[in-house]
């Protein structure tokens with residue numbers, strides 16, 4: 611009787627230990643999750659992420675393909691509140707002539723929110739992109755009640771158009787590093803192919819040599 615209890619006790623303890631181990635290993639090895647790395651190795655062109663690809667394609671690369679005329683069409687979404695001609699009147703929003711390179715909230719006589727005018731730094735391609743993705747997220751409490759432009763192409767085009775109205779800042783160089791991994795991979799693949807072919811040829815040669823003996 612006593613003995614049976616001891617055996618039952620060990621079996622139970624063993625079961626608990628096994629359960630504990632499987633929980634722990636699950637924790638450390640993420641066996642139960644199908645995980646993607648947080649940052650992918652390189653950008654795959656033409657594939658949009660769920661958030662519109664905003665973070666993945668640098669604005670400098672988007673601008674290289676941007677179309678000012680298409681940007682003027684996108685800007686129609688803004689004209690209810692903004693003018694963008696030189697000396698244009700402020701409306702619900704400030705006049706946007708020559709905005710790039712200027713501080714946040716630089717237009718004299720427009721009553722900006724503190725949320726926007728307290729943002730440090732000058733307007734550039736990257737922070738304008740972030741602003742146009744979501745004004746509310748960029749400057750929580752902003753008076754600009756515009757949801758944002760979800761398509762990266764729309765943002766790039768309208769940014770190109772806006773820049774062409776007075777500012778004409780040079781576009782930033784697209785990062786050269788983006789190209790390198792793709793090329794490197796192609797070379798590595800070609801080398802691997804060549805190596806495989808060589809091994810195959812060597813095997814054939816060795817077989818032939820063996821047959822000749």
Ligand code: HEC
Pocket residue numbers: 684685687688689690691692702703704706709713714715716717721722723724725726727742751752753754755756759768
């Ligand atoms: C519903 C009205 C409205 C629409 C539509 C709108 N804006 Fe605005 N915009 C505002 C207001 C209001 C502000 C000032 C925000 C503040 O002070 O917080 C502003 C501010 C800005 C600023 C900052 C200017 C500065 O002097 O710092 C930029 C840039 C801008 N808007 C661009 C755009 C663009 C581009 C679009 C269209 C894609 C757009 N806005 C659509 C109302 C609007």
